[in-house]
Amino acid sequence: MVRRIIEIDREKCNGCGACASACLEGAIGMVDGKAALLRDDYCDGLGNCLPACPTGAITFVEREAAAYDEAAVLAKKAEALRSSVPAQSSPSGGCPGSRMQALRPAEGSAPAAADSAPMSSLRQWPVQIKLLPVEAPFFQGAKLLIAADCTAYARADFHQRFMRGRITLIGCPKLDEGDYTEKLTEILRRNDIRELTVVRMEVPCCGGIQRAAENALRQSGKFIPWQVVTLGRDGNILE
Known part of the structure; x- marks a missing residue:
């Protein structure tokens, strides 16, 4: 063939x-x-x-x-x-920069002291959609966060509010070549994904990452609970 x-x-x-x-x-x-x-x-x-x-x-x-x-x-x-x-x-x-690794941060850790940095909620490496494998142990039973690159910079509590307890995938459809749909479809199809959250900015170019996630959900043939959260440029969550 x-x-x-x-x-x-x-x-x-x-x-x-x-x-x-x-x-x-x-x-x-x-x-x-x-x-x-x-x-x-x-x-x-x-x-x-x-x-x-x-x-x-x-x-x-x-x-x-x-x-x-x-x-x-x-x-x-x-x-x-x-x-x-x-x-x-x-x-x-x-x-080493693209080698797959599960980080598994402590979910119930005590708050950080005032003079120390808060603990990261990142649970795996890599995080870029283009670099992630389509199958990995950390995907099994996971809650996925698909986030536009800029979202973490728009909101100070991004780790605690969105990344905590989720496997994070980030990308920018305006900067990356090609479409994310095929890669995301295979991730959803090949792994036991429990739920999906998409976080995007209000700007039009972020529509690409939302459309890729929606298309991937349809093409995967699975029913997975999902939601889209849109952030304004000031970091506020838009209704």
Whole structure:
């Protein structure tokens, strides 16, 4: 079948291994110090690896390729868990800046002293929609917050009011290329998401992040409770 799949330019690849770390399906590995697509049927064509590559060595192409085999990928992950080797790990370690990590802050911590910074409510890394994998342990049973980049700067209590107890995904449809719909659809489809909150600014360009979330909800085929909160430029919640 002809489908969208990644292609790696070995001349541009610097061998950092960031793409192999970002590919949770295990489709990419390191061969002779360079990244390589190991199996077509492990590549889902969503491109988590693209933003992780610092040299732009990875692109999408349309070519004859085996269909994505989700069952084979899941079986590989199960085998990796049984042998206590993370399926998304790579020999080179990958780029620390985009490596997936659950932070799990204490939800019931005491208030911070007056001379110290309040505790962050961020529960995972990364947070950018473009960098997040479509499957991760922290998504299971999660409440999702999809927030426009500017919202956290508009409201001082953003961590406590919106991020606390939620997995945070941020983006700006005006600055990022492409649409978030496909990525968000796969996150909702592949994980047990309990509820979804979208926080946007009142400005028109923020409509893109709301539309992507709404389209993803429809395309996921799931019924998930959701809400949209709109902030004014002064940080007030608009009715």
